[in-house]
Amino acid sequence: MGRADARRAARSGGIRALFTWRKMLGTFFGLCLLVMGAFVALYVYVDVPAANAQAEKQSNVYKYSDGSLLARTGSGVNREIVDLAVVPEKVQHAFVAAENKSFYRDKGVDLKGTTRGLVNTLSGKGKQGGSTITQQYVKNYYLTQDQTVSRKLKELVISLKVDQRMKKEDILAGYLNTVYYGRGASGVQAAAQAYYGVDAKDLDVAQGAYLAALLQAPSQYDWAVASPTGKKLVKERWAYTLDNMVDEGWLDRTERGKLTFPVPQSPKAAPGLEGQTGYLVEAANQEMARQGVTGEMLDAGGWTITLNIDKKKQKQLEKSVDRQLESQLDRKNNKTDATVQAGATSVDPKTGKVVALYGGVGATEHWISNATRQDYQPASTFKPLVLASALENGSKTQDGNLIGLDTVYDGTSRRPVVGSDTPFAPQNEDDISYDHPTVRTAMDKSINSVFAQMVVDVTPKAVKKTALELGVPDKNFPERPAITLGTMNASTWDMAGVYATLDNHGKKVTPTIVKSAEHRDRTMEPVDGTGGQVISRTSADTVTKALTEVVDLGSGHEADTSAYDAAGKTGTSENNKSAWFAAYTPELTTVVALYGESTDEGGGQVTLTGTANSGRANGGGFPARIWADYTLGALGGGSDATFDLEGVEHGEAPPVTRSPSATPSESESPSETPSETPSTPSESPSATPGEGESSPAETPGETPSWTPSGSPSAPEWPGGDDRPPGERPENGLLGQ
Secondary structure (H helix, E strand, O other): OOHHHHHHHHHHHHHHHHOOHHHHHHHHHHHHHHHHHHHHHHHHHOOOOOOOHHHHOOOEEEEOOOOOEEEEEOOOOOOOOOOHHHOOHHHHHHHHHHHOOOOOOOOOOOHHHHHHHHHHHHOOOOOOOOOOHHHHHHHHHOOOOOOOHHHHHHHHHHHHHHHHHOOHHHHHHHHHHHOEOOOOOEOHHHHHHHHHOOOHHHOOHHHHHHHHHHOOOHHHHOOOOOOHHHHHHHHHHHHHHHHHHHHOOOOOHHHHHHOOOOOOOOOOOOOOOOOOHHHHHHHHHHHHHHOOOOHHHHHOOOOEEEEOOOHHHHHHHHHHHHHHOHHHOOOOOOHHHHHEEEEEEEEOOOOOEEEEEEOOOOOOOOOOOOOOOOOEOOHHHHHHHHHHHHHHOOOEOOOOOEOOOOOEOOEOOOOOOOOOOOOOOOOOHHHOOEOOOEHHHHHHHOOHHHHHHHHHHHOHHHHHHHHHHHOOOOOOOOOOHHHHHOOOOEOHHHHHHHHHHHHOOOEEEOOEOEEEEEOOOOEOOOOOOEEEEOOOHHHHHHHHHHHHHHHHOOOOHHHOOOOOOOEEEEEEOHHHOEEEEEEEOOOOEEEEEEEEEOOOOOOOEOOOOOHHHOOOOOOOOHHHHHHHHHHHHHOOOOOOOOOOOOOOOOOOOOOOOOOOOOOOOOOOOOOOOHHHOOOOOOOOOOOOOOOOOOOOOOOOOOOOOOOOOOOOOOOOOHHHOOOOHHHOHHHOOOOO
């Protein structure tokens, strides 16, 4: 054997000698002993501490943008300690079934879950489930919510000791009285009142199962504010809880089969949050939650939260609603007036700052904020987005003409759209037909038939894409021609962001209410209210040009004044259930809406017709007057700022021949407000001849000579009503 081979053999033998199975086994046992020794040392070293500082909880302070005090909340924990014997046994079992089925059998810890939690903490994956009820009680009562390795190890040791020293019943009682349920409620008694308006002793098993299911994600699973996904998940967890009770023998299977999901009551404001204060605080809390500050973190107190709300503008908005609406209502004696709910959001279009917000008559009287609720349709305030999408996509009419302000369309009421697989023939306001209106005239008069055809020309898919980019929420948003009438859901907050983006020449504006949020132990990064270009400046400025004429000449004339430059759009939803005015000046964007909300238990949408004995409460009425009164005051009596518009698109509009005596259809009675009276071509200089149709009618009342594609006999009516609009209450869809 050569020297080289000898050296290789020596090395090989050395490696084998180093990694013999005996040495490896010895090393493994050595490590185990080391870990066990460390754990024993930790067990001896860590004792059960005194209760944490939750009992000495600090207040949260909310301020206006100028630093003046808005509200102080959280000076005391919303908790009432109750004995376990007070809580019905099946409700107790519901919590155990949801959180820790083996609670009565285990030693207080879940080593597998704790190990997983430690690994996730070390790897930066954040909070993970898996803790026993004992561990959660220890965390809530003795420790903090911090996700650190040292805290998890202490939790493990203390949980073992607590399980040895305390009875299971006492641990469960401590858990039920300390855990956070959302809505500012800590403990089962406060939660029972917050969600069902009863004491803990009166909870039934279905309600107890909901509260138990809620603990997994209180903000996401609160039925009043949960998304459709959140509602689906909490119902699944509720069912999971009850099924576990059956498996453990705590609930009869027959009784389980009879249980139905117990929808909680609407939330109510805490004392001290009366008037608009509660709405402002709740909007700030919701924004903080979206930024990762949980309800538990807020409930722990110690936050100083400064809002973007301008104190003077806020007071002006409240005065304007009182002056232009509330003073006209008789809520006590008039059933219609009692259903009226007003909401508004006002935004700085350059920064996205929410400078004023109106949530309703008062947070302690009507807790759901009318400014941020998303359960009503924005109606014809959506039409400018159809035009924006047409401009952005370079869309053309069915005859190949580029769409712009002077492009001509067929304004016949109930005219079936051409080129759509989904038939649609919407009725115009008061069923009035218009003689070849231009796009700008169609915007002024909010002509449904024109924008229904425009959606088809652009395609519903492209319109939806533009709308989402501008800020319309993706809720109940079908890709059908009917979206031109604003048949999706949105809030004044959402639409204020959309219109502020148009005001900001197409650069994205996201409404944001929190200016800063400071805490000794935590930080929150405020929302950036401005973003990149979502539509071109040309498209945005062209829409603005159209909307200035709506205020000057059209359905929004109630907001017209020489004190400022303004652009806006009215909107009235089907059966007059909501009325909107969304408008802006170069310095301020504000959206005002009225909603018809039933005063019966459970609420529901009702018509606004008859509000203040004024017939229809359309967007050009109360909402426009509130907007004008507020804007004038908010701008200090007016402003010299003007819209800086570039590249306004006029579209292709070659002349066509029409009868000089052509007038809109006179088969229906005139509308109730001057803004709804259609103009003849001679009265409307903007209604210049164009090339919107292949063969325009040359005599009054004639329909175009071409035959529209689709099936007029089976039109699509939003809301699932197959009757023609004229045969439905309130003349069906209202355009203005």
